[in-house]
Amino acid sequence: MSLVFYDFPMAPSPRRARIALLEKGVSFQTVIVDLMANEHLSESFRQISPTCTVPALRLPDGAVLTENNGIAAYLEAAYPEPPLLGTTPREKGEVAMWTARVEFCGLMAVAEALRNGNPAMKDRAITGPTNYPQIPELSARGLARFREFLDMLEAHLPGRDFIVGDRLSVADIAGVVAVDFARVIQIKPDPEQHANLIRWRKGLHARPSFSR
């Protein structure tokens, strides 16, 4: 009755949950959902994840959680050490705040740029069971917004190894996943403009959880 993790190695969203599971040191089984073969849109997977998204995590009691925030909240409560959502009330607030910023300004921007610009994602402009056509202006907006996101992170990171406090949190995980995934839209941090961001990312890449 262990945890069952529904994963796809190349996708950014399940990578966030995978890193959290590895950092918690929890044992879990992995089931690969092949997004390239549209397995996430199959009727059988929809029974598991009604939004047709990975990550999903099946708990020992059979319940399934989706959404990174849902999985992280469960893991933090069930396996408190090491904490990934902050320790003091203020830190918990800052971790959730920065995670929301990374999601809205970073992860959403890169997703919009990719899904609305890549011919291979025709009609898959947004995740979920329903097809929506691509909107080319939304792809262009995503590129512009992602560049702003890099500048926002850079402005926050001087003197810091982590986005909040002195330890890894889900905000760092989401941030590195966003920056790494932006290779698909040909945007990468600039050594002169984003020196602190690059140093922060290098420190996190040294952790085994980020490379597996």
Added chain:
Amino acid sequence: MSLVFYDFPMAPSPRRARIALLEKGVSFQTVIVDLMANEHLSESFRQISPTCTVPALRLPDGAVLTENNGIAAYLEAAYPEPPLLGTTPREKGEVAMWTARVEFCGLMAVAEALRNGNPAMKDRAITGPTNYPQIPELSARGLARFREFLDMLEAHLPGRDFIVGDRLSVADIAGVVAVDFARVIQIKPDPEQHANLIRWRKGLHARPSFSR
């Protein structure tokens, strides 16, 4: 040295945090940021909230939290009763999962429909300090996605007074705020198609925190 809450009565995002503060029974001072007069884009408010968004909450130590998830995480840790983020690990996961679904499928959909369709929001297609032009196709997509969101909630709510478990959570708060705010895009639940959703909303509207 009390909490200072940066609010605007007509906007949906600060309404979520306001309901949470009232349900916690915390005392706080309110500062109105007049979004209609663009006070959120002023240099002085940007010092408080760099993303130019409300809600924002100044803590007794002077730190400022923005983003509803950030404010909710702080409040839950600083004022545990009554819990708004779930109690067991599974409930905590489900509350965060449903909140993410409401944000992505509901609140984002209505925001995209409004901001990309209302002439008064020209160049304010997305929150934040930078102007982005409206994208009419994104407005149309928001309308379609919001209708899907109502159906998703309706499918979940038979036999339930709350989205998760037997008590109010931030998922309910986000859900009701999304459904109520959709009046600005002329979408409302249908008595025949959304009977459970309407019953759920009516129960929550009876709480003083939702009407203030």
